[in-house]
Amino acid sequence: MTGNVSVERSYVDGGYGQMHVRVARPEKPTKRPLMCFHLSPISGIVYETWLREIGRDRIAIAPDTPGYGMSDAPDKPPEIADFARAHGDVMNAFDFKEVDLMGYHTGSKISVELARQHPDRIKHLVLISAPVYTEEELAKQYKDMGNVTAPQEDGSHLIKMWKAIWKWCGPGQTPADLMRQFPDIVQGGEKKPWGHRAAFSYTYPETIGDVDAPILVLNTNDDLVVPTRRIKPYLKNGKVLELPQWGHGFLDYHTKAAAEIVRNFLDN
Amino acid sequence: MVDRRQRVRRTYVQGRFGQMHLWTAKSATTKHPALLCFHVSPLSGHSFADFIDQMSEDRLCIAPDTPGYGYSDAPDEPPDISGYAAAMSDLLDSLEIEQADVMGYATGSFLAAELARQRPDKIRRLVLFSAPVFNEEDRAILRGRFGDVIQPVSNGSHLIPLWHQVFDGRGPNQTVELCMFVYPEHIRAGDKKPWAPAAAFNCHLETILEQVDQPVLVANIKTEVHNPSIRAGQYLKNGKVLELTDWGHGFLQTRTADTVSLVREFLDT
Numbered sequence: 001m002t003g004n005v006s007v008e009r010s011y012v013d014g015g016y017g018q019m020h021v022r023v024a025r026p027e028k029p030t031k032r033p034l035m036c037f038h039l040s041p042i043s044g045i046v047y048e049t050w051l052r053e054i055g056r057d058r059i060a061i062a063p064d065t066p067g068y069g070m071s072d073a074p075d076k077p078p079e080i081a082d083f084a085r086a087h088g089d090v091m092n093a094f095d096f097k098e099v100d101l102m103g104y105h106t107g108s109k110i111s112v113e114l115a116r117q118h119p120d121r122i123k124h125l126v127l128i129s130a131p132v133y134t135e136e137e138l139a140k141q142y143k144d145m146g147n148v149t150a151p152q153e154d155g156s157h158l159i160k161m162w163k164a165i166w167k168w169c170g171p172g173q174t175p176a177d178l179m180r181q182f183p184d185i186v187q188g189g190e191k192k193p194w195g196h197r198a199a200f201s202y203t204y205p206e207t208i209g210d211v212d213a214p215i216l217v218l219n220t221n222d223d224l225v226v227p228t229r230r231i232k233p234y235l236k237n238g239k240v241l242e243l244p245q246w247g248h249g250f251l252d253y254h255t256k257a258a259a260e261i262v263r264n265f266l267d268n
Numbered sequence: 269m270v271d272r273r274q275r276v277r278r279t280y281v282q283g284r285f286g287q288m289h290l291w292t293a294k295s296a297t298t299k300h301p302a303l304l305c306f307h308v309s310p311l312s313g314h315s316f317a318d319f320i321d322q323m324s325e326d327r328l329c330i331a332p333d334t335p336g337y338g339y340s341d342a343p344d345e346p347p348d349i350s351g352y353a354a355a356m357s358d359l360l361d362s363l364e365i366e367q368a369d370v371m372g373y374a375t376g377s378f379l380a381a382e383l384a385r386q387r388p389d390k391i392r393r394l395v396l397f398s399a400p401v402f403n404e405e406d407r408a409i410l411r412g413r414f415g416d417v418i419q420p421v422s423n424g425s426h427l428i429p430l431w432h433q434v435f436d437g438r439g440p441n442q443t444v445e446l447c448m449f450v451y452p453e454h455i456r457a458g459d460k461k462p463w464a465p466a467a468a469f470n471c472h473l474e475t476i477l478e479q480v481d482q483p484v485l486v487a488n489i490k491t492e493v494h495n496p497s498i499r500a501g502q503y504l505k506n507g508k509v510l511e512l513t514d515w516g517h518g519f520l521q522t523r524t525a526d527t528v529s530l531v532r533e534f535l536d537t
Contacts, residue, residue, distance in 0.1 A: 009280055009287060009339065017272050070339060072272045151448040155431030158451075162424030175420035176458075182427075183452035188269035189445065 002026050004052040009070075014089035015082075017072030020064040021090060022048060024055025031058035031267055032123060034100045037087060037107030038062065039128075040145075040195030043069025043184040046104065050251040053259045063090045065110065067191050069184055077194045080106075080202040084113035097121065100266050104128040105224060106199040113202070115211045124266050125215045125238075131227035132204050132234070145196045148189070161186055168223045170247025177249060208234050215239075216265045218258075220246040270314075273321040278339075281362050283355050286341025290359075291317055291331040293324035300536060301392050302368040304356065304383075305331040306376030308517075309414075309464040311453040312338025315373075318524045323531065332359060334379070336460045338453060346463040349471040353382035360390050369535050373397040373520075374493060375468045381476045381484075391482055394507075395531050397519070399486045400496035401474045401503065410469055410492070417459045430455055437492060439516020446521050477503040484508075485534045489515040 005026050011018045022044045034054060036047045044062035054060045066086045067073035074082065087110060091099055100123055103111030108127035115122040133141065144164070149157045165178060165185060186192075208215070208231070215238030219228045225244075232240055241261065246254055270278070275293040282288070291313035303323060305316045313331035320329035335355050336342035343351070356379055360368065369392050372380030377396035384391040400406070414433070418426045434447045434454050455461070477484070477500060484507030488497045494513075501509040510530075519527060 009289075011278060011280070018270070018278060020278070067269050070270060070278060073269050075272075151444045153435065153444055155428045155435065157448075158427040158431055159424045162427060166422060166424065175422050175426075179420040179426075179455070180458060183456040186448075187452040189448070191269060 001057045002028075003056065005055045007048055007051045007055070012090055012093035014066070014086045014093075016066040016074045016086055019066065019072075019086060019090050020044070020070035022051055022062045024051035024060045026056055026058070029058050032098055032100050033059040033061070033094070033096045034102060034266070035087065035091065035096070036060065036062040037101070037103040037110045038065065038068070039105035039107055040199060041068060041185055041188060041192050042181050045069065045181055045184055047251065049255055050258070053255045054262065059094070061090070061094065063087060065106070065195060067188065067194055073188070073191050074194070078198055080109050080113045080198050081117070083110045083195075083198060084117055087114055088117060091118070091121070098123050100124040100126070102126040102128070102262070106195050109199050109202045109204075112204070112208050112211055115213055116207060119212060122213050124213055125211065126262055126265065127215060127217045129219065129222065129224040129228045130204055130208065130217045130231040131224040132230035133227050137227060138200060141196070141200050146193050146200060148193060158186065168248055170220070170222065170249040170253070171245070172253040173249040177252065204231060205234050209236050212237060214265070216241060216262075218243055218261070220248075220250055222247045270317075273317060275324045276317050276321050281359065283335065283340075283358050283362075285335040285343040285355055288335065288341070288355065288359065289313070289333040289339035291320060291333075292329065293320040294328040295324055295326065297326050298328060300327040300369075302328040302330060302365050303535070304359075304368050304370045304380075305329065306356070306370070306372045306379040307331065307334065307337070308373040309334070309375040309468065310337055310457050310461045311450055312456070314338065314453055315450060315520050319520050319527055322524060322528045330359075330363070332356065334375070334464055336463055337457050342457070342460050347467060349378045349382050349467045350386075352464065352467060353379050353386055356383050357387055360387060365390065367392050369393045369395070371395045371397070371531060372399075374400070374491070375464050378468045378471050378473060378476075381473060381480055384482050385476050385479045388481060393482055393535050394480070394484045395487060395534055396484060396500075397487045397489055398491060398493050398497045399473060399477070399488075399500040400468075400493035401472075401477075401499040402469065402496050406493075406496050407469050410465070413492075414465045415462050415469070417462060437517055439490070439518040439522065440514060441522040442516065442518030446518050449521065450518075473500065474503040478505065481505060485510060487512050487515075487530065489517075489519060491517055
């Protein structure tokens, strides 16, 4: 395994237009490639530290989901299946015959759906959260995150968006950490909630049981910790690892420990 | 998030400071030299997206993110205007551009003029939206407004002065939504945000303009550097200043078609 690799950015074409991708590529990859899908409404920026570590022995990429980061936005609100197809285009563009997936919140749902669409090519899934919501929880999620925060002349909309994220900051996360992600969090205008809405309309009990590939759910102490505990009975070939000492930002602050867990699961 | 436009695409090229992110637009018809567009600080080439979509009907248009802004890698140390322009000069070579016109907006005008000075063989004409020739009083005021890093704090209050840097300087018809369109780019450079403005504040544009032989149009829009841009007129060897006092920040979005007409008229006739 080489030392930390650099992360480069590039574009590939997908069904919705250009897809922006962060790529870590070791000199001699020895493991299956890994695709990493981000949470809403951010971008592949959440994986920058992670890619440098996990990319030491495999090609590891983090595409921006259509409508986020620097990827082109769809013209109309997509479903999770649409996002998965777009990431399937990236998988094809990189010519990955077999691949492991890692998904974070909305990205975990995209991972499950991509595994349903390509059961022969997806070998393992690592899901950072896999929430099974009650009706009340789902209604609250729509209310809290499914709407546009209209801009105001006094800038108060920015404080509202900042506080909505900051209240879930994980152990060790600093305002500077959030500020690095904040441009991607606040952009998107009217289309910004589309990722959350797609995620809330995709339910695991009906889908995750279709996946035969091994699944590891990492249940960190973030905003989805409680609903994620309910996923266990629906996993055909998977397990839930409780990580109560970690929260958002663990990929930056516990990078090596997280990589050890993920490598043990993917490579053994 | 990027809204799709007819001809606009993004790409990366390798440059002296790392990866450089470009907004490009072209069509099958190329009748005129390529047009390079250099953005105002601390925004990015995204601000030119609508403009180059229209302008590229008959030429290749390229709007790079200045190193350290948008999605271009940042230098390790703050460059001066000459260093930023050298990165753009590399771009001309790596893209094998024979001849180009160049358009600058505020800090981008410094880059455009310096690039024209460095590469008279390549740069044909210049359109500069603001071309401030600063005196020491201007410099002190602008360094006070844009020269410091506003450190992030847990309650988010740092976002408000950053918002006011955009909103309070907004131009005619630049709505709160259009201010929000540029705000993500306004904050993306983080603690390196003041680097390109500092390079401009430290630069004596007049000494560059005096060495530019190519035709120059200064479009003097009404912004915080309007008065210093009036002074540019006396240093132009082959150019003029056009007063556009009813134009302001946001003109690339609020007056896209007017901007295309104005730039075409100067470049193509």
